[in-house]
Structure formats: C-alpha cells, structure tokens
Amino acid sequence: MSSTSDADRSPCPLLGPQGPEGEDTEPREEKVCAVCGDRATGYHFHVMTCEGCKGFFRRSINKGIRFTCPFTQSCPITKAKRRQCQACRLQKCLDVGMRKDTHQHTFDSSFSQFTHYWPAVRLYVPSPQPQSPPEPGGPAAWPPPLQPDCLDDEVLPDVFSMLPHFADLSTFMIQQVINFAKEIPAFRSLPIDDQISLLKGATLDICQIQFNTVFNAETNAWECGQHCYTIQDGALAGFQQIYLEPLLKFHISLKKLHLHEAEYVLLQAMLLFSPDHAGITQRDFIDQFQEKVALTLKSYIDHQHPMPEGRFLYAKLLxxxxxxxTLKVENTRQILHIQDLSSMTPLLSEIIS
Incomplete structure (x- = not known):
C-alpha cells in the first residue's frame, strides 16, 4: 500500500494483479475505438470508444430505435463506413460489450453470487429459554429477540461461530465495491495510489449502503439471497452493542427513505469520490466529480420523489x-479487536490498515 512507482509495486490486493483497467502496467499506446477503429476518447458505456460511437449508442438506446440491415447483417464497421448501416453498427456496439446499465452486475442486490461461499444453511444460536417482554420503562434485552421469520429448519449448535461467515460476507462485499469502482471511468483515470486511497477510505461505508438494499424493515433482518441475518449474528461474530445498536437504527432510518436503486448507486459514488480521504493527490478532480454526483442525486430526488415524500429527503440523506x-470508526475499532478476523480476510485487513 506504500507509494512506490508502478514498476516497483507488487500486485495490489485491492485492485488485483493488473492495473485498474485489467491491463499490464506497460507504457500505453494510443487507444482505438472498439467499434469502428477511430481514435478513442475513453471508456464509454463500459467500452473504449470514440465520441461518435458513444453518441450513436446513447441515442439508439435512449430512443429505443430498432434498425434493420438492408444487406446480410454483416456490414463492416470502420471509421469511414460506420454511418452506412446503423443496424450493424449498433450490433457491433453490443458485441464489443457496450451497455447502458454498467452498474448492474456490480450491484448484486440478490446476492446471487454469494452462494459460492458456504452452504445455504442457517447459522443461529437459539435462546435456551423463551425471553419474556421487558417491563415498561425497563432496559431492553440485548441481543434483541430472535426473528422467527428468518429461521430455517436446520439450525447448527452453538459451537459454530458466525465469525468465519462474517469474514466471507465481508470479502464478498468488498470485492463487489472494488468491481463497482472499477466500472467508473473517472475512477480508472486516477493514479493507482489515489484509487487505493479512495477504496480504503470508502469501502466500509459503501458496504453498508449496499447492505441496506437487502434490509427488511419489518423483520429488522438482512435478506441476502438464501441467507438471512439479524443483529444477533453480529453479536455472535464478536461485535458489541455499542456498534450494533446504532447500526440497526441507521439501517432502519435509511430504509424508511424508500430510495430507488439509482439513488443507492449515486450514494455509493458520492462516498467513493471523497477528497477528504488520506493520501489523495488529485484532490481537485475528485472534489469536482463528487460535486457532479451530488448534484445528479439531488436532481434525481427532486424529479422522482413528489411532495411530500421528497421534502428534505436529500438533507436527511446527508x-x-x-x-x-461515526459507525465506521466504531466498526473499524471492533474489527481490529476481534481475534483472527483480519487474518481470515486479507481484503478487510487491507481496507482497515
């Protein structure tokens, strides 16, 4: 994680064995458009393209146009001939990987990929005796009572700890955040050291935003595909009430705002592009990009949440x-004090180092 030259840097656990664009760290040649071969200006809709193909793809997708090829649907798409057949040009855009919804495969709200980590079995420690409701005005029970709706038939004995599974969940979500960041051209354009600083500064926060998308406010549980977690699982993994109680309140408050998926994604981008993270060199660029994202979020809220629902929604989000x-500070402190957790998940160790 130290600041060294690209030539001397060993593979970074956060960004993988290659650079942020999946390329070797050799001197870069001039980029060409993957669609027509013209000079590319950057990544557009997830693919290195020229301005012409970027605009053509955006117009075609936004207007829902359906083109028909007058020939054999195999027209050559070059800089000189790209305007001759719109149907084949659009098909070429799709064939090389251009897509409008670039965040979808890094925003796995169903946690469908998470099934590879462990068998779909409930890990829970039932209370040995039924808990009676607390007396009015008395202290609330901790951990809170179990949520019956989240219990499967198969329950493992209490010798099993939630810690290994929390480690797997953390690794999975951190990888999701890294994939999300690497999909953003502005992030990929930054020096690698800045990319690492942004990830170290924002990943834990972004994980909580993603986690809120699967939070069920009726059961106070996080429903991750085939898995269901309540706040007690955090206690079984070693986290303390001083963190878990405000964490639950945060998720309840955020869920009550009824955010759209686009707003969750914009929130993640706002958190990622924070110029306040330590070790940033391109501070002005990051600050300006964060401002653009914030304005986009504000505009989306104003247009998509009619009154009175939308009143003060943006302010509440801030x-x-x-x-x-505040939660991240306590979360980091407790992670550092949970035995074996950092050694179990190197990615988490890198994030909190």
Missing part, C-alpha cells in the same frame, strides 16, 4: 451519511 462516518 445527515445519515454523517452518522455513517
């Missing part, structure tokens, strides 16, 4: 992001 920073 307040919750402030709470999230």
């Amino acid at each position: 307040l919750l992001l402030t709470e999230l920073q």
